[in-house]
Structure formats: structure tokens, C-alpha cells
Amino acid sequence: MLSIEGNDELRAVAFGMKFIERDVKNAVNRATRAELKPIWRAELDVSLAGTNTFTSRILKGARVSPGNPPTVYAATSRRGIGKDKRLNPAEHYYLGEFGARDSLYRTYTRQSENGGSHTVKRRTNTGLPHAIRKGRVVYPAAAQAAPRLASLWVQTFVRTVYEAADAK
Template identity: 45%
Template sequence: MVLSAKGQPELRAASIALKRVSREVRSDINAALRQQGNDIWRGEVAGKTRTSLDTAILGSNVRVAAGNPPVAIAAGSRRPIGRGRRLVPDRSWAAWEFGTDNKDTYSRYARKSKNGGRHQVERRTMRGLPPRYRKGRVLYPAVRSAAPRVASLLVKLVVSKVMSAAEGSR
């Protein structure tokens, strides 16, 4: 999730203010946004996960990268999970977020046998995926509920930190 200031005058003003304030004020705003935004984003993602695999795949490396604009990150782990260590959340998150229409699709690939020869294998590799959800199951609904809260938090932090810096208390 990247907050966009299109059609949002408050966010546009906050974005301009972030560009114009001193480095100390900007780092204070980013630190506060990171701390409080992480609580919001992690809570939304944790509230939407349904299974332990959802948590392992979609709920890995959930954080807010503060900046202008701030970015909400999820499913960012590059560490393989599962018995075969083939499922990498960074690459496989979309399959778990949106599911599949046809679980009986065959995949053909070549593998090496124990004797060293190569042969073709035909398997239904989509069997373990959830059913199709066009609007997403975990992350997209979490973004829909977290984005307004993070945007409001950003505007509030910019106003309060800029006002306290203008008063001289930084």
C-alpha cells in the first residue's frame, strides 16, 4: 500500500510539508509514523488472517516503511517455508491472497530421479491453494481498512510536529 495524495488536499499538504521541514522534524515524523503505523498495519493484517499458512505467508515481515509517501509492506520474507522449502512468501503471496479458480490444472515439469536420470512429472500443483477471491482475502481488505487510518495519522503527526517545531520545542 502506498498512500496517494490524488484528490486528497490534506495528504497533499502533508506531503508538501514533509518536503519543506528540517531533517530533524522529518525524522521525528517518520519515527512516530513507523511506530504507530506498524501497530495499525500489523493489527489489521493479523485480524484478517484465517489460517496458519496465511500467517506464515501473508503475515511475514509486516511493517510500514515511513517516508514520503509511506509504504505498507507485507509478505516480504524471502525465507522458504513448508516441508519442501519451496514456498517463498516474497514470490508466492499472490497465489495465497487471490487463490485459484481451477485446482485440477496439471503442471508438467522435469525432475532428476534418484538414479541420476531425468524424466517428466505431471502433478496438480494448485490443490493446496484457497478458492478464488477476486478482491483478495487478507492483505487487500487490510489495506482498505488501514489506509484511511494511516493517512489520518500522517496528517495528524505532520501538523503536531510542525507546530511544536514552530513553537521551538522541536
Template identity: 40%
Template sequence: MLRVGNHRELQAVVLALKAMDRDLARDIRRDTVRTMGPEWKEAVQRRASWHMDHRVIVPGTRIAGGNPPTMIAASSRRRLSGGLVPVQAWGGFEFGSNRSRRTTYTRRNRRTGGTHSVTRNTTRQLPRRAPRGRVAYPAVAEMAPRLASLWVQTVVRRVHEAAEGRQ
């Protein structure tokens, strides 16, 4: 991950945005979202290879225009047909699971009213374990330096234009 605290140049941009005119900072955030959003969404879509990636991780992929901007994926709150909510269950699809894990639980028999024990393989439908992520995290690793550079360039250009009176 790219952290602002680790880079003096990014810290300078954050401080400049805090100190500048509110309207100019708002315009810079708007430009940032407009230019970086499609790039980020396209990078996540390019890495999504499975149909469930396109249903769980890709929806809700966006840039939140803050100071600094934030890359967000899998933020959709709309339930899928089976009841899964992507914003709550994205981790299993991004990082996978131990596909051979078995879960044992007791259930009631409707006809006889008695209970019995059932063992199910409950994570078989998830991808194999990927500790470094499969879709969004590799996309962040690929895009973060590029988007940070674009953010700094946007701020410097807009401040320069404002100083010259072109805005």
C-alpha cells in the first residue's frame, strides 16, 4: 500500500490542499475523481476473471475524492440473488478460502421433529486461498504509484493555473 506519511512530496500536497481556497480544493478533488476513477475501475475489471468477481468486487469500484483520494472496490450494498451483500462478503472472494474446510452443525428434521448432525463443505464455492488478494489488491499495487503521480500533477497544475489567474 502507498501511504502519504511515507513520502514528503505527498505530505506537501496534502498540506497544500488543506491550506488553499476551499473552491479550488473542491475543484481539484472533482478533477481527481473524474480522471482517476475510470483508470481505477478499468484496472479492477481487467483483473476480474471469474463471473463472481464481476458481481461482487467490480460493482462499487470508485475513487473517493478526499485528501488524499481513496481507491474503493466491492462497496455495493445491493443484495445479489442469493442474498449475498458484496460490501459484507467481499473478503472471501478477494482472498479466497480453505476450500476443504468442513462445518458440522445440527438441524431439525421437519417430519419427525428430531435433530441430527450434518457435515457440509461450506467454502467450496470460494476461490483458493490468495493471501495477497486476487483482484483489487493486485490492481492497487499496479495503479497506486501511477495514480499518486497523477494526483500530484493535478494539484500542481491547478494551483499553477489559479496563480496565473486562468481559473
């Protein structure tokens, strides 16, 4: 999504993070997490606003991981959802983000009541959202938030390094 190749400011921050002292780097990371997380959550909430309940439940657990560069996550929860708790957002996020083709049939063999067996052909994806390649929530939210998050990361780095230099 974002690359430091075409942007001198991002390249400078990425190299600067390698050379600053550990305590200043920790301060940058703390400030990055504190400032980027509300923006990322707000952007995800805007994208989730018009979706169905399944999508909003499976894409919960948004967070920002500071680093070089910082990483944004959605659907990090491992707590199961649904009646039988078999779906967990960290593993099955793609069902809410990209959907599934409901025209797929699954064929399996089962035992009948009289002891014989027979083949059953069923559509098992009928309750899921329709398939969308470009994503319906996280990808559009990331496209909207990425320029703002990158700019804020650069500003946070410069401000924190400046404050650390002033303190010495």
C-alpha cells in the first residue's frame, strides 16, 4: 500500500528510526500508537457503518502496531463469534471482508436413517456476503486513512526527536 520508495519524508523517518537511541525510539513508538490508533479505528467505524451484522462482528479488533513502519490491523480478536463460537475474526476475517461465492456446491456422503449412505449436494455459503475482490471494509478504510497516517507518523517522529534533543 504505502512505500518509502517515492516519498523522501517516509524514507527519512524509516532511516532515522534505525539510528536514534533506544529510549527516543520507544517514545516515538508510544506516541505513534497513541495518535494513530484513534484515527484507524474511526476510519474502520466509518467503513463498517453500512455493513451487515456479520461483517461488523467478524472485523472487530482494530489496532495499530508501532514500528518501522507502523502497521494497522483489523480483525485481531481470537474470541469466537456466533452461537457455537466456531468462527473467530483472526482466522475468518476474509469472509466479512471479501465475502464468498454462494453458487459453490459441496458434496459429501452421510448416513441415512435406515443405515445406508447417500451423497448430498448443498450450497454452504448462502448466508455469507457476496464476493467482492477489492474488499468491502478494511481495504477502502486503509486507502482513505493511509496518507493521513503516514503524515502523522512523520510529524510524530520529528516532534518526538525534537523534544528529546531539547531535553538534553
